[in-house]
Amino acid sequence: MSTLTMATTLIPFSSTISIAFIDAFRNDVLWALMMGIILAFVLGFAMGANDVANAFGTSVGSKVLTLRQAYILAVIFETLGALLIGYNVTDTVRKGVIDLTLYEKQPKEIFVGQIAILGGCSLWLLIATLARLPVSSTHSITGATVGFGLMTRGIIGIQWRKIVHIVASxxxxxxxxxxxxxxxxxxxxxxxxRRKNPFRCGLRALPIFYWLCIAFNVFTVSYQGSKLLHLSKLPMWICALISAGCATISAIVIHFFLSPKLKIWINNSLTSSTERNDSFEVQTISGATELQDNILHQKCQTSKAETVSGLSINEAGKTIDCDAKKNGKEMSQSDLTDNVMKFVRWILPFDNRITDNRTMKIFSSIQVFTACFAGFAHGANDVG
Structure with a gap:
């Protein structure tokens, strides 16, 4: 028999062995594949019950969105985040936590291990959700993967440098x-x-806020983006140009079209409550009058107390001046502390600030926008 004849005879034989091996492997792990699909849906359910509520909980709690609206927006933006930029996190979880080269000769072990990871993460998220504990699915899946690696290969099976980066984050x-x-x-x-007309300032700041949010999110999607959409080949300057262009167009549309309509809608929505606001102002004025009377009464009591003590205000002032001259250093330190405290109080929000209802309406629309992008970021990180 010639060499060519032997080769042609062995090729079908080796192919038959390979096909038989693949069929046997499929039959052995078919149950694990079906179980993995089921657990993936369970994990998605648990993530939606726990993590997605973190993104849209504030909008629903403040009654800016209804539950139905939050569900619809969550489905859209969570899916977009997972599809567009979620592959990076998927790649990290897949091969960045444990060393897959240690399992090349035993593929069934890593296959079954992934089922155990999905089951453990799903169970913990469901328990945390029932206990009303907001937890992170990223923490859960990372911990489950580390546990599997320690049980099968010990400490040598864990990529500790990557774990340190994840834990630091x-x-x-x-x-x-x-x-x-x-x-x-x-x-x-x-x-x-803090402006005299916060409503007008809020309308002016609205396009700027949208420009920043849209530019940042478009850049994160385009720069080193999805390989399926060929976004990973785009250079940085093109991504920056695309981001700035999309953000500028959005800001122009918001400034010339959305802001005027938003202003009309806010004014119309508050027109019906004008009379109630007027009555509230009357009550506030009467309450302020009573407060002024109480302050005058307290001043009278204070002046009486000073007269009884026998020390005039001028004499007290002279005494304070003498003490200040003797303790100049202490007074300078006290002045420095007072100036620092005044600056801190100026930076921090005022406790007795009067809120403008129209301005709050502007921020309610922004809250929906930020909740959508929070869902987008969550889909990119946790769902991915």
Missing amino acids: WFMSPILSGVVSSILYIVLDHSVL
């Missing part, structure tokens, strides 16, 4: 989000809420 995320939200609130407080 758990601590940095609440700190950075708190700092950014505080800065944004202080900027809005000084630029809008």
Whole structure:
């Protein structure tokens, strides 16, 4: 038999062995595949019950959105986030936590292990949801993956450098989000809420706010974006140009079309409650009059107390001046502390600030917008 004949004879034989091996492997793991599909739906259900509520809970709680509207927006933006930029997190969870090269000779083990990871994460999210505990599915899936790696390969099966980065992000995320939200609130407080006409300032700031949000989100989608949409090949300057263009167009539309309609809608919605506001103002004026009477009464009592003590105001002032000359350093330190406290009080919001209902209506529309992008970010991170 020639070499060519032997080769042609062995090729179908080897192909038959490969096909038989693949068929046997499929039959062995078919149950795990079906179980994985079911657990994936259970995990998605648990994430929707726990994590999605974090994104839209404030909008529903403030009655800006109804539950039905929140459900619809959550489905749209969570799906978009997972499809457009969620692949990065998927790739990290898939091969960034454990070393997959250690399981190349035992594919069934990693297959069954992934089922255990899905089951453990789903069970914990359901328990936390029933206990009304807001938890993160990213933390849960990472912990379940680390547990599987430790049980099967020990500490050598874990990519600890990546784990350190992930755990560090758990601590940095609440700190950075708190700092950014505080800065944004202080900027809005000084630029809008403290102005003489906060409603007009709020309408002017509306396009700027939308420009920043849209530019940031479009850039995150386009820069190193989805490989399926060929966005990963775009250079940074093109992504920045696309982001600025989309944000500018949106800001122009909001300034010339949305803001005037929003102004008319807010004024019309508050027209019916004008009489109630007038009656409230009358009650406020009467209450202020009573407050002034109480203040005058307290001043009279204070002056009487000073007369009884036998020390005039001028004499008290001279005494204070003498003490100030003797303790100049202490007074300078006290002045510095007072100036710092005054600056801090000026930065922080006023406790007795009178809120404008029309301005709050503007921020209610912005709240829906930010909730949508929060759902988009959650879909990119946790759903992905």
